[in-house]
Amino acid sequence: MTRPHGRFQQAFAKALFSSTEALDPAMRELATQPAFAVYRNTVMKACIDALEANFPAVARLVGSEWFRAAAALYVSAEAPRDGRLLHYGSGFAEFLRGFEPAAELIYLPGVARLDTLWLEAHAAQDASAADAAWVARRTPEQLAALSLRPHPAARWAWFDDQPVFSIWERNRAQGEVTDELAWQGEGALLTRPYDTVTWQGLTQASCVFLDACAGGATLQQAAERALAVDVKADLAAIFAGLLSAGAFTAPSSSPASNERTP
Template identity: 50%
Template sequence: MQLSAFQDGFCAALRTAAPTPAWMDALCAQPGFAVYRNSGRKAALDALRANYPTVVQLVGEDWFCGAAQTYLAVQPPADGRLMHYGVGFAAFLARFAPAAELPYLSDVARLDRAWTEAHLAADAPPLAASWLARQPPEALGAARIAPHPAARWLWCHEHPAYSIWQRHREGLAVDTALPWQAEGALLTRPSGAVQWCALPRAGVAFLDVCAAGQPLAEAAESALAATPGGAGETLAQLTALLLSSGALCAPTGAEDPV
């Protein structure tokens, strides 16, 4: 038997209690194998709980444990670094029938995932306002500024998922009169710790265009198009927000990044 075939069979037996190939019977019958399999399952479930703390707060330990076991059965870890586990958990919750009563839950999970990704992202110098101030208008409009590697942003179309997530993360009470409206969120890591803030629809549009590698002029146009009335002051406020939060990456060769 090839080593790869043995490894595949061994991993399959660890992931499920379903019937295994006959050549695995002796191995699976050993008491130590069950302990090893259960330890692996517990590690994955503990990692999922740690990676989605706000979801756990919202639904409680028992509900989350049931959902996590269902998720584990269809999506076991594929990476030994368990902080990466659960990439598809938000999408799973969007299809999970018991979560139908909490329509914002999958978006809250997306925000938990965004926190993890921002925390794990590579370091890079953020864009400095002083660099922008030195650019002539033509050059600035043509510049292509990428989002910072640690920046994560999203728009929740139907629910105040960011407000719900933010209040649970900060230990604040959730107001029962919370406006039920679309919201955006921005997560960054400007000083080594993940931070978050609300992000207007214009900010999401701006960062989407920057992430696509398009010039700042197109990003600005997209942001204005997403702003009711296309108010110019909104673009100035948005630029200040993105700079102060470290959401943009300094271009190669830019001086005095902060």
């Protein structure tokens, strides 16, 4: 049962993000007070500022004025559920997908998704990455039967038909780019095996390989699924690249896993 003070807190929070007309009479009277308007504007600005900080590639693409206008609509519809605003905006990519002024920017929801994945990788729990030397000592039979789980900070995505990763990377890095984009599908991998989030492009076969590992498949099963989408995929190069990027967590029997702090 919700206590009276709890009901008031819920109503107060709703008043911060809703139009005055949508409130019940008691809260409507409070919301019309000048002091409340100042408080509402302060909270709204904090949320918009957080979104602009959390989605820097999107903001750079569309400009601050456009971004903040769109963010204000998102904040009105999706109030924060967590006091840690680093986590705010999990639904922003989907919001942009249905946002009419962004209809011609077909890559924008994907860019927002990569900004979201960066946040998730940044905030994920620490863990030891799989040790490439330990993996290399396994026999072919042992490797085939080995299941490697993705690192807790590993995030990846495949985008059909659009160079979303290239667009995101160029705007995330904020560097000057003069070469032309190849308009084709791309994948992306974001990892944080140590202190800093890093990223790199991925093939579709690599994404499928990681999807399979995340589902508990053995390396042999993951390789078979990767070959199903690209019969010419270089499995050795895919696996080595993922290991080097820190995309896998250390197995419980490997030395690296035994060095982790409980």
